[in-house]
Amino acid sequence: MAASIPFLSRDSSPSAGLSRPMMVVIDVDNCLSDRVTQPKPQPHSQPQPQSLPSPIEAASLPSPPLLTASMSYQHDQDILAPIATAVVPANTPQPTERDPLSSDRKNMNHLCDHRARRTYHPSGPRGRVSGSSSTYLEHRPSGALEILTQQRRSSTHHEWAWRSYFLLPMSVLVPIMITVVIFAALPLRSPDTDVDDRFVFIFITNPLIYGAYAGLMSIFFYAVLDETRPWRRPSFYLPPIFATMAVEIVVMLLIYPFTGTFAAMGLIPLLVAHVTVYLTLKRMERVVWHCQCSHYRMRLKEFRKIVVGAFVFILMLSVWVVSFRYGDDAYRAASTVILLFVVFFFKKYILAVTTSYPIEIAMILSGLWLESLDDVFQSVVFPSVPRSTVFIYGILFGRKFLENLAYLFFLTKRWFLFRVWIKDFLKRSFTCRLQDEPAHPEWHDRNLDDRGHSNEQPGYLRRQTQFFFYKILSQMHSHLNYLAVAPAVRFSYNGRYFPLSESGSGGCLTPKHFRISMIFASMSFVATAITGYLGYWIVQRYQRRTFLELHAMYGSIISSPIYVGFVGAILTTSSLLAFSVTAFHNRIWYFEGNFDPVTECTTDGV
Numbered sequence: 001m002a003a004s005i006p007f008l009s010r011d012s013s014p015s016a017g018l019s020r021p022m023m024v025v026i027d028v029d030n031c032l033s034d035r036v037t038q039p040k041p042q043p044h045s046q047p048q049p050q051s052l053p054s055p056i057e058a059a060s061l062p063s064p065p066l067l068t069a070s071m072s073y074q075h076d077q078d079i080l081a082p083i084a085t086a087v088v089p090a091n092t093p094q095p096t097e098r099d100p101l102s103s104d105r106k107n108m109n110h111l112c113d114h115r116a117r118r119t120y121h122p123s124g125p126r127g128r129v130s131g132s133s134s135t136y137l138e139h140r141p142s143g144a145l146e147i148l149t150q151q152r153r154s155s156t157h158h159e160w161a162w163r164s165y166f167l168l169p170m171s172v173l174v175p176i177m178i179t180v181v182i183f184a185a186l187p188l189r190s191p192d193t194d195v196d197d198r199f200v201f202i203f204i205t206n207p208l209i210y211g212a213y214a215g216l217m218s219i220f221f222y223a224v225l226d227e228t229r230p231w232r233r234p235s236f237y238l239p240p241i242f243a244t245m246a247v248e249i250v251v252m253l254l255i256y257p258f259t260g261t262f263a264a265m266g267l268i269p270l271l272v273a274h275v276t277v278y279l280t281l282k283r284m285e286r287v288v289w290h291c292q293c294s295h296y297r298m299r300l301k302e303f304r305k306i307v308v309g310a311f312v313f314i315l316m317l318s319v320w321v322v323s324f325r326y327g328d329d330a331y332r333a334a335s336t337v338i339l340l341f342v343v344f345f346f347k348k349y350i351l352a353v354t355t356s357y358p359i360e361i362a363m364i365l366s367g368l369w370l371e372s373l374d375d376v377f378q379s380v381v382f383p384s385v386p387r388s389t390v391f392i393y394g395i396l397f398g399r400k401f402l403e404n405l406a407y408l409f410f411l412t413k414r415w416f417l418f419r420v421w422i423k424d425f426l427k428r429s430f431t432c433r434l435q436d437e438p439a440h441p442e443w444h445d446r447n448l449d450d451r452g453h454s455n456e457q458p459g460y461l462r463r464q465t466q467f468f469f470y471k472i473l474s475q476m477h478s479h480l481n482y483l484a485v486a487p488a489v490r491f492s493y494n495g496r497y498f499p500l501s502e503s504g505s506g507g508c509l510t511p512k513h514f515r516i517s518m519i520f521a522s523m524s525f526v527a528t529a530i531t532g533y534l535g536y537w538i539v540q541r542y543q544r545r546t547f548l549e550l551h552a553m554y555g556s557i558i559s560s561p562i563y564v565g566f567v568g569a570i571l572t573t574s575s576l577l578a579f580s581v582t583a584f585h586n587r588i589w590y591f592e593g594n595f596d597p598v599t600e601c602t603t604d605g606v
Contacts, residue, residue: 167564172477175572176484182208183579184488188497191585195257201585202252207245209576210273214244216573217277217310219566220365221303224357225288225296231562236288240280247276266586267315270577274311278304305353306365313346313370317377318581322591325384333395336378340399343374347467351451359449360557363463367470369570375400375478376578380589382482382517383499383509393520400475400524404531407468411461411543416441420455448553461546462553465539472532473567479525481575483518489579490514497584 186205189197218240222232251272256265282300289296320342323335347366354362378396385392409415424439442456450459486500490509495501502508509517540547557563582589 167561168559168567171564171568172473172480172571174568175477175575176481178212178572179481179485179575179579180488182576183485183498183583184492184494186494188494188583188585191261191497198256202256203249205585206252206269206580207248209580210248210269211241211245212569212576213273213573214240214277214280216569217274217307218281219569220306220361221281221300222288223361223566224303224354225299231565239284239287240277243280244273244276247272261585261587263587263591266581266583266588267318270314270318271311274307278307302353302356306350309346309349309353313342314373314577316342317373318588321377321381321581321589324381325589326591329391332392336395336399339374340403343370346370351453355451355453359451360554362451363466364470364566364570367467368474368567369574371467371471371474372477372570372574373577375474376481376574377581379478379482379521380578380582382486382520383514385517397520397524397527400471401527401531404468404471404475404528404535407464407471408535408538410464411539411546413457416457416460419460445549448549458546458549461543462549465543465546465550468535468539469532472528472535474571475528476525476532477571477575479521479528481571482521483525485575485579486514486518486521498579498582499589500582 182205187200188205189200191198191201215237218237219231222229222236248269252269255268278300281303285296285300317339320335320339324332327335347370350366350370351362354365357365378400381396385396420439420441428434428436428438439455442454443458444456445458446456447454447459450456450462452460452463454460489495489498490500496503500509500514502510580586584590
């Protein structure tokens with residue numbers, strides 16, 4: 001039996017007599033279209049006036065567990081009613097039934113036929129695919145995660161509780177466990193002694209790190225390739241993973257045994273991973289895509305921009321880590337502030353290149369992925385913070401705390417008015433069109449797929465709200481990650497190859513200063529959790545419309561295993577990449593000097 005999300009509004013057409021309720025039903029089993037259904041009057045009887053159901057009656061309507069509480073209030077229904085009537089035309093045709101989980105060839109042929117009837121206009125509105133369609137899901141690039149995650153039977157309360165209170169925490173804890181196993185349990189050997197000692201890094205540690213990263217990149221690509229199948233069988237992901245691991249082994253086997261470690265050696269496997277993933281996905285077109293259309297090549301060409309952007313972003317984070325370690329206090333503070341603008345620029349870049357992607361994937365790429373990389377890379381520099389002052393600790397904490405407050409400030413009306421004015425003023429100034437009429441904000445929701453680029457306030461509020469909660473999740477994970485991985489690495493055999501040990505190369509971390517870094521991570525975690533709770537309360541109370549819209553769009557997705565898989569993959573690779581930068585074998589953190597362990601940790605080396 002299909003579950004549904006009810007939105008109630010009023011039909012005040014003359015033929016309807018007195019106003020009567022109008023229900024928009026979103027079928028969460030197929031989720032192929034939005035349908036407008038109206039209660040039909042009985043034959044030979046006059047339509048009776050009806051009113052909106054009471055809160056008790058509304059609460060009894062079928063809806064996903066996350067929506068039951070919010071949809072049981074009449075004012076919440078009144079908020080969502082204009083959205084439903086604005087998006088779904090009254091004469092929407094019934095959808096044709098199809099199985100999005102059928103065989104690969106059937107899916108590919110359907111998409112080929114579907115896209116043959118539509119024309120891709122790069123110069124069109126945000127480069128979207130345009131064509132004749134009348135339903136909401138056809139107007140937007142698609143609900144990729146939404147379509148597949150709803151292909152299930154109606155969830156019971158116990159299933160929802162298991163997903164919400166077990167799967168979601170596991171998406172944060174499992175990445176931490178994987179990081180501990182790779183960097184603390186697998187014994188690394190000395191990087192600059194016998195050739196045999198380097199084989200552990202060549203054949204195990206390095207391939208595992210970048211094999212996981214190749215899996216994440218292939219997950220992203222397949223999620224945007226077929227809008228009905230964001231998650232596939234393992235056989236689709238294994239070729240990029242195994243190809244990347246094999247190439248990593250061959251390349252490092254040709255370099256590392258003969259040269260030993262050298263400055264910035266870790267950037268070589270990073271570059272190899274990005275190139276190998278892209279070329280492998282390009283070669284897999286005949287295996288994955290069973291039609292002659294150019295959709296696969298178009299998506300891969302768009303995805304190449306993400307691959308290049310990801311490499312440049314991780315490269316800049318690595319440069320920041322090196323500069324943070326070897327710079328003085330003033331340089332560290334300035335570079336941390338500069339990094340804020342770098343992350344902001346790359347968020348805008350990923351948002352721009354993912355305009356044609358499903359909105360769920362675009363938001364998780366530009367929001368959670370980049371934010372997670374930034375947060376975990378910042379956490380690994382805690383051991384290098386000067387011990388004689390709290391100034392740098394204050395800069396690190398203040399940057400993240402002020403960013404969180406800024407995203408809440410972005411939800412205010414005053415900021416939105418200023419944003420519309422300043423964007424329009426700068427645009428007219430650079431194009432010498434100051435005499436043109438200024439732009440005005442749009443307060444009505446005309447496009448539920450809006451990514452926040454336009455002057456429509458509802459879409460902008462949805463994007464900033466998602467980014468805020470992605471930041472909270474990412475920061476809490478980064479602090480927990482440091483609290484778990486740092487002690488495990490410090491007291492393991494591998495501790496000497498990281499800046500966390502008392503016998504590290506080129507310096508040491510005394511128990512006192514290690515304890516200070518752990519206290520700072522703990523306090524930052526608590527402060528982030530409190531900020532997240534207050535932000536949730538503010539959004540629910542003062543941005544009720546945005547809160548309900550996000551619940552209606554993502555309520556049943558957040559607790560799904562597929563969404564949890566995306567989150568877990570992102571957090572895992574971010575943690576592995578960040579801690580690999582601090583390993584001596586990659587010579588990024590240890591940019592200068594040879595491996596020279598400290599025999600007695602009496603001073604605080606950096």
